[in-house]
Structure formats: structure tokens, C-alpha cells
Amino acid sequence: MWKYIFKRLVLLVFTLFLVTTATFFLMQIMPGxxxxxxxxxxxxxxxxxxxxxxxxxxxxxxxxxxxxxxxGDFGTxxxxxxxxxxxxxxxxxxxxxxxGAQALVVxxxxxxxxxxxxxxxxxxxxxxxxxxxxxxxxxxxxxxxGIVLVYLFGFKWPLFPVSGWGxxxxxTILPTLALAVSPAAVTTRFVRSEMIESLSSDYVQLAKxxxxxxxxxxxxxxxxxxxxxVLTLIGPMAAGLLTxxxxxxxxxxxxxxxxxxxxxxxxxxxxxxxGTTIVYSAMLMVMILITDILTAIVDPRVRLQ
Amino acid sequence: xxxxxEDFVIVGAQNSEANEHISKPALSFWQDAWRRLxxxxxxxxxxxxLIFILGFAVVSNFFVPQQAANSFNSDKVGVYKNxxxxxxxxxxxxxxxxxxxxxxxxxxxxQSQNVPSGQKYILGTDNIGRSLAKRVTVGLRISLxxxxxxxxxxxxIGVAYGVFSGWKGGWIxxxxxxxxxxxxxxxxxxIVTMLGLLLGGGVLSIxxxxxxxxxxxxxRQVRNMTLTLKERDYVLxxxxxxxxxxxxxxxxxxxxxxxxxxxxxxxxxxxxxxxxAVLSAINLGVRPPTASLGSLISxxxxxxxxxxxxxxxxxxxxxxxxxxxxLLGDGLRDAFDPRASEx
Numbered sequence: 047m048w049k050y051i052f053k054r055l056v057l058l059v060f061t062l063f064l065v066t067t068a069t070f071f072l073m074q075i076m077p078g079x080x081x082x083x084x085x086x087x088x089x090x091x092x093x094x095x096x097x098x099x100x101x102x103x104x105x106x107x108x109x110x111x112x113x114x115x116x117x118g119d120f121g122t123x124x125x126x127x128x129x130x131x132x133x134x135x136x137x138x139x140x141x142x143x144x145x146g147a148q149a150l151v152v153x154x155x156x157x158x159x160x161x162x163x164x165x166x167x168x169x170x171x172x173x174x175x176x177x178x179x180x181x182x183x184x185x186x187x188x189x190x191x192g193i194v195l196v197y198l199f200g201f202k203w204p205l206f207p208v209s210g211w212g213x214x215x216x217x218t219i220l221p222t223l224a225l226a227v228s229p230a231a232v233t234t235r236f237v238r239s240e241m242i243e244s245l246s247s248d249y250v251q252l253a254k255x256x257x258x259x260x261x262x263x264x265x266x267x268x269x270x271x272x273x274x275x276v277l278t279l280i281g282p283m284a285a286g287l288l289t290x291x292x293x294x295x296x297x298x299x300x301x302x303x304x305x306x307x308x309x310x311x312x313x314x315x316x317x318x319x320x321g322t323t324i325v326y327s328a329m330l331m332v333m334i335l336i337t338d339i340l341t342a343i344v345d346p347r348v349r350l351q
Numbered sequence: 352x353x354x355x356x357e358d359f360v361i362v363g364a365q366n367s368e369a370n371e372h373i374s375k376p377a378l379s380f381w382q383d384a385w386r387r388l389x390x391x392x393x394x395x396x397x398x399x400x401l402i403f404i405l406g407f408a409v410v411s412n413f414f415v416p417q418q419a420a421n422s423f424n425s426d427k428v429g430v431y432k433n434x435x436x437x438x439x440x441x442x443x444x445x446x447x448x449x450x451x452x453x454x455x456x457x458x459x460x461x462q463s464q465n466v467p468s469g470q471k472y473i474l475g476t477d478n479i480g481r482s483l484a485k486r487v488t489v490g491l492r493i494s495l496x497x498x499x500x501x502x503x504x505x506x507x508i509g510v511a512y513g514v515f516s517g518w519k520g521g522w523i524x525x526x527x528x529x530x531x532x533x534x535x536x537x538x539x540x541x542i543v544t545m546l547g548l549l550l551g552g553g554v555l556s557i558x559x560x561x562x563x564x565x566x567x568x569x570x571r572q573v574r575n576m577t578l579t580l581k582e583r584d585y586v587l588x589x590x591x592x593x594x595x596x597x598x599x600x601x602x603x604x605x606x607x608x609x610x611x612x613x614x615x616x617x618x619x620x621x622x623x624x625x626x627x628a629v630l631s632a633i634n635l636g637v638r639p640p641t642a643s644l645g646s647l648i649s650x651x652x653x654x655x656x657x658x659x660x661x662x663x664x665x666x667x668x669x670x671x672x673x674x675x676x677x678l679l680g681d682g683l684r685d686a687f688d689p690r691a692s693e694x
Contacts, residue, residue, distance in 0.1 A: 061533045065541075072545055181681070185674040187625045189632060190648070190666045193655060197663070201656045289540040293632050297652070308633045311548065319548075323541050331536045 051339060058331050065327045066115055066320075070108055073316045098122065111320075120321035125313045131321035135303055139325070141211055142295065142302030146287045148218060149225035153283070154276065156226065157233020162269060164234060165241035176234060183231025188290035192224035192297045209299040221298045225290050229283045236279055240272040247271075274345045281334035288326055384610070387686040394682020397675040404672060408492045420485040421640040431480030433658050434460055437471040449658075475660050477651070487665055490642040494669070497558050497643065498623035504562035505619055509569025510612065514600050516570070517577025528574070531567055539564040543626055547635035554637060557630055561623045569615050576608040610687030617680030621673035628669060644669045 086094070095101045098121070102110070114121060120131035164176040199220060200208030207217045244250060245268050253263045292304030299305070303322050310318040378386065388394055424431065435449040448457035461471075474484040516527040534542075543560045550556030580586065581604070589599050605612075628645030630636045637643045639650075644665045651661035 057529075057532075058536075061536055064533060065537055069545065072549055076548060181677060182674065185621060185677050186670050187628060187673075189629070190670060193648070193652065193662060193666065197655055197659050201659075285538055288538045289629060292540060293629060296632070307544075311544065312634050323545070326541055327537050330538050334536060 047342070050342075051335075054335050054338070058328075058335060061331060062324065062328055063112075066112065066324055067108075069320045069323045070111055073320060074104060076314070076316070098124070115324060120324070121317040123310075123315055123318050125310065125315045125318070131317045134306060134318060135321055135325055138301055138303045138306055141300060142291060142304055145218065145221060145225065145295070145300065145302060146284070146291055148222045149287060149291075150229055150280070150283065152222055153226035153229030154233050154280075156230040158237055158273065158276065160230065160234040161237025162241055162264075162272070164238040165245065165272075166264060168242060173238075176238075180231040180234040183227045184235075186227070188224050188228055189293035189297060191227055192221065192294050195220045195224050196297065211298075211300045211302075217298075221294050221300060224294055224297075225287060228286055228290065229279075232279060232283060233276055237272055237276060240275050241268055244268045244271045274341070277337060277341045277344065281330075281337040284333040285330055288330060380610075384683075384686040388682055391682040391685065393678050394686075397678040397682070400675045401672075401679060404491070404675070405495070407488075408495050411488050411492060415485050415488045417489055417641070420481065420489040420642060423479045423481045427480065431464075431466065431476050432478055433654075433661075434464070434466065434472050434476040434480075435658070436473060436475040436483075436660055436664075437461060449660075474664055475658075477661055478654065478658075483661065483664060486642045486647060487644075487668055490644045490647045490665060491668055491672070493554065493637060493641065493643040494624055494627055494645065495672070497554060497561065497627045498620050501558045501561040501565060501623045502616055502619045504558070505565040505569050506612070506616060508562070509566040509615075510573050510605065512566065513570040513573025513575075514577050514604055517574040518581060518596060518600065518604070520578075524574075531570060535567050539626070540629065543630060544633065544635065547630055554641070557627060557636065560630065560635075561626045564626070565619050565623060569612070569619065572611055572615055573608060576611055577604055580604050580607055610683070614680055614684045614687065617676050617683060621676045624669060624673055 092101070100107070111121065118132055120135070123129045123131055123134060126134070160176050160180065164173045164180075167173045196208045199205045206220050207214070208220060210217050245264075249271075250263055250267050253267045258266070288304075291302065292307060294300070295302040295304040296308050303325065306318060307322040307326075309315075310322070388398075448459050450457040472482050472484065474482070474487060476482055477486060512527065516524045542564045546560035546563055547556060550559060583603075586599060586603055589603060594602075624644070627636065627643055628648060631643060631645030632649040636646045636649070639646070647665035648662055648669070651658065651665075655662055
């Protein structure tokens, strides 16, 4: 187990190194420069380049960046003067993390209930309705859902605030809802098929033969075993949430790292783009690793190699 | 009550010899899958819908050229801008009237902006007076083009990579799988954005950016199928007869995993459509005045409160097309693998 975790951590660090290297050199060949203000004199431009260390040879910039990144220092932002990228990200990360966590929790819990309800009412109207809802939930991208929610509950029936973060809990409701629908739909479909499978398995037959009521069979035997595989979904769901939250943060003006990422693209703020890229990748990899370890802990049938 | 044999009528074959004949017409894999697919109403509706949409996208090239959707009359922007959808029929919300925020009654915008009578825009117009119906038609065309070409590239890379990796096995497979693992732990958004930034805007760069992330799933599925199929006797037979590896892949492996590949394609297309919209939303999409579903959605976002139809119409088209692909994909998966659908 520990050996496996160690191996995975080594692979994680190696992948992060590759991502860092790839982004660094991509940024080098990227067309355009952030200092394209025609008013800049050649002297001022040279001054700026020295400040940001852009006058050094590329290999030295690369080494400096790697050493810095290993210490959590991603350089200084181009667009906000004297703001270090790590500080920018550090301020915004908790916001994105809270939004993501809220959406994941709401989505998975809703999905567990809907999936179980669907499986227990297999092939009748409830199952059919939930099936349509979950298929719809998968095919609507979260940012479109976000826009529709803003229109419906922000403008048409103004029930919730549609922008900002941190002033009140009600601000988080619409963005959380927009992001939670897709995990909920994925979980529903998954739990349904898992549960149908375990309802026909031997240990459920045994529980029935022992004379347990249908409710006890479902709650104590079928449901618990169908919940374990849901853990394996958390990794892929986190990946989806990363993409979704970037646009959702923009739609709802939420000061998270996704919004920062989107804002820094048109302004060619390369240090911020690189920093967010690395942080995003690290977050996703850690989520996948945690998912794998948790799955192995709760389900001894899964063998880690 | 004793059964009265007189009440029973033998149906079907009338003589006993024919009754003993145990056979029904042999169905090929595809005929069988088609028979099962037909039972799934939603999948069949989706299929016809997609055929219609694809046909419409192709035929629309002739009656709504790109030029017609992009051009606008700069002198009369004030007359034609932001007209609500007007079907010409007294249907609330589709009669050229719109309720501004704060107003209690809807105003007839066609009248207040002095639009020549008789001129109607069935889906309304955008903020510089271009017909939204034309814009959406062109946008749908571009979005479908991007998604289908990107999926096709995914298919080529994914199948080649997966078959090679699975067929070779050993350390080659190991290295190739690690590469997939590393690539898939980088968020798709990052890869798409980076490539989008690197290649600059434009349809071709969007296609490449999307294609670079989508092939991973395909490669993984194809590799797993290859691992199973290469143990089959017919592969062994072909090998012992001296068939080359390439021909075995083309003649035996790929045809036998066609079902899996088709289902995977159906799942990749909506993803590509979505990523095109994401790219537009972060300013890396098609260059104006070209329209895609994504760019229509993100351009209209600022005016959501006043002209919701400008954003809801392209959104609805995007969702409907994605939904149809997913429903058809679900149906095909069940049709190709009947054991999965028995529950």
C-alpha cells in the first residue's frame, strides 16, 4: 500500500515537472508579448525585461522558474504590478475550492438518492423520469445551465443574487446548482446500474432468504455496496468541475482561480497562466490519487499494483 | 375446467415436419444491432433528428452562405437591431413583442423601431441587426464541422494508438499507457487553452486543440478491446497463416471492435461541441464575424437581461444536438451489447 502510494507520488511529481516544462516552453514560443504598448521606449522595455528576468538566456529562465515553482513561487504577474502569482492564486484558491466542494457534495448526494430511487423503481415511471432528467443533466454544459439559472432566478424571478462571492451564502446557491447538476446526473446513472447489479447478487438473495424486509435488504445490503464504486467517479468528476467552474466563475463574477485564468488569457499574463496551469494540474492529480487510495481502502477487492 | 383442444389453433408452420425445423433467419451482427436499436424509441428519434440536422447543415450552405449571415446594413442598425423573434402568429413570446425589465406590458419592437411592415425575423435579430436564424444556421454548421472533424482526428489517432499499444504488449504497451496516464491527468481545459493560445484563433486551430484531448478515451477503449481480441482463435489462425500484423488489425481487430468505437464516437462529439463553446467563452474561439454556437452564446451573454432569446436560442440548439448524440450513443451501446441492457 505505502509502496504504491510512494510510486504514485513519484509519478505525480514527474508529471507536474513535465507540465511545468511544457507550459514554460509553450509560453516561450507563444506569439505576442505582454509589453506591446507602443508608448514604451526601448529603454523602458529593457528595464521591464530586466525586472521580470526576461533578458536572461532561456535555459536560465527555465531553471529559475523550476526552482521557484518547486518552492511555490511562480514569479510576478505581468498585469498586476508587484503581485506575486502565488499570492494571487493563494487568495483565489479557497474560493474555487469551496465552490467545487459544495458542488461535488450536493451533486453526489443528490445522485445517490436519485440513483437508488431509480433502481428500486426499475422500468417504471419514476425510473423513466429520472432517466430523462439524468440524460438531460449530462448533455447540458454547466455554463449554459448557469446562464439559464441567472436568467430565471436572477432576472425573471429575482430570488437569488447572481454575482459576487463571500457576502452571503445565498450568493453561492446558483453557481453551486449549475455545477452540481452534471455530477448528480453522472452519479445517478452510475448508482442505478450498480444497484441493479447488487440487487440481483447472491448476498442480496441470501438476505431475502433470511427473511429481511425489502427495506432492510436495500438499506443494509444493496445500497452500501453500490455506494463504494461511486468513489471511483470523483476523479473524473473533479476534472469536469475544473472546466465547468472556470466559466461559472466568470458568469457569476466569482473571484476564484478560474476567473483569474480566463482574465489572464487576453492580457497575455504568462506567469499567471503558467501558475494556474500547474495548480490546476496538481489539484486534479491529487484528486485522482486520493480517489484511487480511498477506493482501495473501502473495497478490499480492488488490488493496488 | 378441462381444456378444450378445439379452442386452440396451431399458428405458423402447419405441418409437423416444419415445426421440428429449429431455425430462424440468420442475422448478421449489424442486422441484430439494428433490430435492437429500433426498439429504443428515443434513440431512433435522436437518429432521425441528427440525420435531419446534418442534412440541414450541408444543404444550408446553398441558401444561407456565410456572407449572408455576417453582413449587416450599417445605416439601419438602429432599425433592425435586437428585434425579438416574430413568427407572425399571435403566440405570446413569439410575436415580435418583448417585455423590458421593469415594464409591465410587452412592447411591439417592430413597430417602435419602424421596421417596414411585413418584414419578420422568425428568431429575431442580434445587436447589429443580423438575422439570428441565419446566424444560428451558420453557427450550427461551424460547430458541427469542428466537432465532427475533431472527432474524426480522435478516431484516427485513438484507434491507431490503441491497437498498436495493445497488439505490441510488453514494455511498449507499458510506456504508451504511462503516456496516456500522464496526459489524462492534465485537465482538458488546460490542454485546449494552451493549444488554442499557441495556434491562435480560427476554425482549424480549434479543431486541433479539441482533437488533442479527445483521443485519450478512444485509445484506452481500443487498447482494452485489442488485448481481449488478440487472444481469439481467428487471430491465431491468421497469424499462423502468415498474415501481417497490419492486415490482422485492419481485417480482424478493428471490425470486431466497431461497436465500441461507434459508441465512443457518439460520446466524443458532444464533448467536442461543448469544448468549442468553452473556447469561445474564453476568447479563443472562432474569429468574428464568423459565428459558432459557442460564440453566439458568449457574445450575447452581456445582454442576457434584456434580450434573453439571443442566448437561449443558440443554447437550446447546442443542448438538443448534444442530447441527441448522447441518446443515440446510449441506444447504440445497448444495441451492440445486449447483455448490458437486460437489466
